[in-house]
Amino acid sequence: MSIQRMSLNTLAALVIGAVIALTVSSGTVLSLLTQAIIYAVFAIGVGLLLRQNGMVSFGHALYFGAAGYGIGIILQLGLMPAELAIVVTLAAIAIVGLLFGLVIVRVPGIAFGMLTLAIGQMFFLTASRARGLTGGADGMSIDWPSTLFGISQSVLLRPANLFMLCWIVLVGIILLLALLLRSRFGSITEAVRDNEERARFIGISTLLPRAAVYALSALVTGVGGVLSALNTGFISPESLHWSLSGMTLMMVVVGGYKALWGPALGAVVYFLFKDILGDYADHWMAIFGIALITVIVFSPTGIAGALQKLRFRHQATPAKAAVSSH
């Protein structure tokens, strides 16, 4: 995609967000959307790992929850201003992600998934049992200061504003990732994903790029965690639980991971499903499960893949007609 096209898409996305924020008057709908966007960020992190590395993580909730806990603990201890706490927490997540990555990306296939699951659950149990600092299973509330980045909390937490903030972060992340993946880093990680052995034989040391993708995906997920901490003002071990990782993985599959924005679409679809079906059926998860299977069977590349195919067909048809008319 050209830079021009990218800027245009970004602009369009921002306008759409603004229109939603301005026209949707219901606070409930806005906060539902906000939640969906927060999980969209989370899912993009998980999807990135799958897209650039071909690896499925069952433990990314670790980074989602760690963001909330990191900020919560720093603020509780009064170690630094909240703005700095956010930056420090995210940096720590990236570094820990890189260190973990250097070790676990060596593990192939399903075993990698199991390992991420085990590590995630380990932290879940630790947080559940550690009573003092984290409040254990009850969780802890996060003492956000009255102003953040110069904006007063009451303004920031207004549904429309919070939605817009999350939307901008989401769009920004997609844009930054798209730019990054256009660079050399993008082609190196693609090559390593496609054929790790051959990658070595063209001179690529494969461990670091793979660990870097893992760290990047942890960081993106961590950003989702920060937004969630801001949204709820609360963090509990639930945010570290594997079921959250699994749920996000479903969003990634439904949305499709071939496109960067696919997982985000999956998150939105998931929350809409949950909200609409949740009113009618106790077992809406079962219905979502059926939807999931349908997507996997009919479009393994998810909704995003199906949409891209449709658009491609649309663009291809006139071109073909032009050729054959000669």
Next chain:
Amino acid sequence: MNNYVLQAEDVAIHYGGVKAVDGVSLTLEKGQIRGLIGPNGAGKSTVIDAITGRRRLTRGKVMLGTEDVSALGVVDRRMRGLSRSFQRTSVFGQMSVRKQVELASHKMGVSDSAADADAVLEELDLRPLANVIAEDLGYGEQRRLDLALALVGHPSVLLLDEPMAGLSVQESHDLAHHLTALTSRRDVSVLLVEHDMDVVFGISDVVTVFELGRVIASGAPSDVRADPRVREAYLGSAA
């Protein structure tokens, strides 16, 4: 002193009890093409794995120029000019032809990697397919792409594992022609593993014959062809 570009000394690779390669010595001079033949399972691919660092040596040593590279990994050896292609085509399925060849060239530290990639694509008649995704290529085209990935970055040694396998007579003829042209133009030395006898004896300066992980004959093509042990073990009485 000698002027070998590549020297494998008493190289052995054992898989448990299987002695896939058992004490092989090989040399390559600058610009030389050495054909390597032998029946299935003779250890030809394994010796390439040994030289490139894909498999750890059970015994022996590999010299690249004057440097002992036995302890180095695949990446380091490739960076020093030791390059290979694969018996089973090994390319980057989801990437376009040009993108992967350019990436390989860039990783080799070529300053104008785009030009280097285009030159290699041109030589292998892949230029018209530059924007095609690798998995959409035909088999013969993928074989050439595999070769292109090995050729970029001006390697000094090329180890080619059955590059003609599965190609039509015309295609392998063309490829053989490319190879001889390449060795002189790019100053690269080639170890050519190939089952096509016409090609091997046609373009090699020297030929080595393997059987059960050992060298049973080595020398000028005409001498090797005449060697009674080779005729008996490999070429068959018909040859």
